[in-house]
Amino acid sequence: MDVTFSKRGTTLIAKIRGELDHHTAEYIRRKIDSEIMKSFTKNVIFDFSDISFMDSSGIGVIMGRYKNIRQLHGRVSLVNIKPQLRRIVDMSGILKYVSIHDNVNDAINTM
Amino acid sequence: MQVINEIKLEFLSKSNNESFARVVAAAFVSQLDPTLEELADVKTAVSEAVTNAIIHGYENRAGYVKMLCRLFLDAVEITVEDEGKGIDDIELARQPLYTSKPDMERSGMGFTIMENFMDSISVESAVDKGTKITMYKKFKSLVHGDRA
Numbered sequence: 001m002d003v004t005f006s007k008r009g010t011t012l013i014a015k016i017r018g019e020l021d022h023h024t025a026e027y028i029r030r031k032i033d034s035e036i037m038k039s040f041t042k043n044v045i046f047d048f049s050d051i052s053f054m055d056s057s058g059i060g061v062i063m064g065r066y067k068n069i070r071q072l073h074g075r076v077s078l079v080n081i082k083p084q085l086r087r088i089v090d091m092s093g094i095l096k097y098v099s100i101h102d103n104v105n106d107a108i109n110t111m
Numbered sequence: 112m113q114v115i116n117e118i119k120l121e122f123l124s125k126s127n128n129e130s131f132a133r134v135v136a137a138a139f140v141s142q143l144d145p146t147l148e149e150l151a152d153v154k155t156a157v158s159e160a161v162t163n164a165i166i167h168g169y170e171n172r173a174g175y176v177k178m179l180c181r182l183f184l185d186a187v188e189i190t191v192e193d194e195g196k197g198i199d200d201i202e203l204a205r206q207p208l209y210t211s212k213p214d215m216e217r218s219g220m221g222f223t224i225m226e227n228f229m230d231s232i233s234v235e236s237a238v239d240k241g242t243k244i245t246m247y248k249k250f251k252s253l254v255h256g257d258r259a
Contacts, residue, residue: 022162023126029216053130055158059218084151091227092220093208 003031008108010042010074017050020058029061033068042074045107049080058085059092066097075099077107116142116182124169124176124193126162132178132191133157139180140187145250152228153187153248159221160191160244167211168195168242185253194241201234 001018014032018024036044044065048054066076076098081089089095101107118139122128136157137150145153157178164176172195179190198204204211205226210219225232229246236242 019130021126021129021158022166023129025216053133053154053158055155055162056218056220056224057162059220060216063218064216084148084155087227088155088220088224091223092218 001027003028005035007039007041008104010040011045011108011111012036012041012043013045013047013104015047015050019053020051020061021053021055022057025057025061029064032061032065036065036068042069042072043076043111044069044074045077045079045104047079047104048082048085051082051085054085054088056088056092059088059094062098063094066094070097075111077101077111079103079107112183112186114181115184118180120178120180121175122178124165124172124174124195126165128176129158129161129165132161132176136178136180136189140182143182143185143187143250143253146252149248149250149252153189156225156228156232156246156248157189157191159224160189160246163221163244164191164193164195164242166215166217167198168193170196186247186249188245188247190243190245192241192243197238197240198234198236198242199238201236205234 001024004015006013069076079101120135133154137154140153161176174194177192181188203209205222207223208219210217225246229248232246234244
């Protein structure tokens with residue numbers, strides 16, 4: 001499990017590889033937060049193309065980043081979401097706060 | 112309903128056992144050859160139940176989590192049990208988005224996911240004694256399909 005980052009302007013793209021559960025959530029949260037602090041970040045895109053498992057701990061990680069980012073009027077988007085993850089995301093009601101896009105480019109175009 | 116196979120697993124309340132437990136449950140259930148989606152449902156529900164036992168039951172103290180998996184011809188029953196602090200108000204704990212630990216960035220979705228991904232769940236709990244979650248899922252692909 002790991003997170004890799006890329007930046008497009010003030011938008012941080014966090015690509016999570018592997019499993020996002022309670023055990024890995026703390027590590028992923030710390031890595032993303034320290035990356036946000038490194039250079040000015042307004043928006044965050046979570047790229048889920050390489051995620052193999054996620055449970056409700058992942059919802060906690062997304063919502064936690066949203067709460068920080070919204071203070072700078074930034075946005076959070078989720079991209080490349082597989083159907084099983086999509087069901088969890090739909091169930092959680094977080095789509096009131098974050099948006100879903102097919103890929104990184106689509107997400108950036110709407111920010 | 113006849114039980115065709117059964118396993119019991121007991122493991123320490125360490126967070127790295129969350130993935131161990133869900134992989135064991137999925138591997139055991141795969142004997143029935145359900146769809147990948149059904150397997151993912153079981154994996155996710157087990158992950159939620161075990162995480163609850165570790166975070167809320169034992170509050171990160173050491174203790175044992177017990178998992179019992181029973182296979183039927185076209186269904187599974189999974190019990191996840193801890194001897195932790197128990198749940199004071201089960202109805203409140205099962206409310207979507209309710210969490211007793213908002214500071215930990217918990218989403219409060221654990222029970223909701225278990226309820227949605229399994230056919231039924233029941234919760235028994237006693238304060239300072241522990242909690243037992245029993246989940247049941249029938250694999251519709253095995254009931255309606257012509258595979259057996």
